Amino acid sequence: MDLTCPPTQILKKSISIIKSTSDNICAVKINHHLLLPLSLREIKKLISVIHSRNLLAIADLKLNDISATNLVAIKHLWNMGFDAVIVNPFVGYSEGLEPLLTKSKSKNKGVLFLVYMSHKGAKDGYGLDIFKQGKKKKLYLEFVERAKRWRADGIIVGATRPTLIKEISNLTNSLIDIYTPGIGTQGGDVSKSIKSGADYLIVGRSIINSKNPKLVTSRIRANSWLDC
Amino acid sequence: MDLTCPPTQILKKSISIIKSTSDNICAVKINHHLLLPLSLREIKKLISVIHSRNLLAIADLKLNDISATNLVAIKHLWNMGFDAVIVNPFVGYSEGLEPLLTKSKSKNKGVLFLVYMSHKGAKDGYGLDIFKQGKKKKLYLEFVERAKRWRADGIIVGATRPTLIKEISNLTNSLIDIYTPGIGTQGGDVSKSIKSGADYLIVGRSIINSKNPKLVTSRIRANSWLDC
Structure with missing residues (x-):
């Protein structure tokens, strides 16, 4: 909103x-x-x-x-x-x-973890290489482990990075729902996100700034089921 | 507050x-x-x-x-x-x-950067070892560099870690003001923080939960000038 x-x-x-x-x-x-x-x-x-x-x-x-x-x-x-x-x-x-x-x-009540945000600069944080227990590791993968260990109810991965959605979906065995923001205005794609493993699409400005929010949401909904 | x-x-x-x-x-x-x-x-x-x-x-x-x-x-x-x-x-x-x-x-308007927070778990984030340009580095030191490069108006370092305040104060040559939270209830010390290089003390619950906030703030103020 x-x-x-x-x-x-x-x-x-x-x-x-x-x-x-x-x-x-x-x-x-x-x-x-x-x-x-x-x-x-x-x-x-x-x-x-x-x-x-x-x-x-x-x-x-x-x-x-x-x-x-x-x-x-x-x-x-x-x-x-x-x-x-x-x-x-x-x-x-x-x-x-x-x-x-x-x-x-x-x-x-639910607690959703940010794992990789949708903007370019997310690489400066979520994309950092960290050093843990003698091994190099991406920070977002550490966040996926925290989400599992700390029992998050969902994780958020930007739709602008569908390959990461896929990687994370595999790592969680689809046991933690993936919410994906950045659809539309920010460049994320409905179909690619769903195919990569997203469970919920977060869509903001494409709906809010539309002259017909009902139509936009019904199209997004329809597109999200295309290949099922 | x-x-x-x-x-x-x-x-x-x-x-x-x-x-x-x-x-x-x-x-x-x-x-x-x-x-x-x-x-x-x-x-x-x-x-x-x-x-x-x-x-x-x-x-x-x-x-x-x-x-x-x-x-x-x-x-x-x-x-x-x-x-x-x-x-x-x-x-x-x-x-x-x-x-x-x-x-x-x-x-x-001012923009203050978090560089190291006052709570125990801050080590899970600000205290991470990262890899950058082939070298191992503490993430909070990367944040100090971002504060300099992105022209922050101040940086925040928890009073519970006075040695870090000192290290960061040296790195910035005292050119960026250091704000330190965690004084009192969280265990941070007024005098140690000032001696380590803090420019401003952030005090919350010790004042808010006191029966005499005026007296508490006047004492903190007096203690912060003790050694000058």
């Missing part, structure tokens, strides 16, 4: 897009575009619309804070009604993600 | 703490504790109080998103009145931090 309209119009426009696309989507990802300008009450209202359409609400904060802050953040998010949160496993386990993971499991 | 009171009390309590401590501090760091529950209007009000006391407002989002999202986030933050934002250089430059850095410079 990457809306860039004036703050006063965001809630109305968001609800309108959700209502027109709800038959073709399964969840709504909400990020800083809405979380910063909208109040607690407005976010609650938005999520009640999302839930009334049998969709899930994912908070895309890319959390990478100390545990005390992560816990306060998810307390607010779960209170708002969110069903899952996106975190960066870079922040580490002890006094980092550990308490957030435990708390989220106990509340039956 | 790590407040954990009910959302309805946050604004009042925040303003009260700022007013009682403003003589002993130079800036207020605002994070998810306030940004999630408060509305745009409430954050604006809080920042007007901060500015009326001649203090600066820093948004601690630890931003690590794609450029399009980063730009929308800072648009909201600068509109709220914030003077600086904390980002994670892990996200990379191209289509990552580059446009945010350019835009922030043009608006005379």
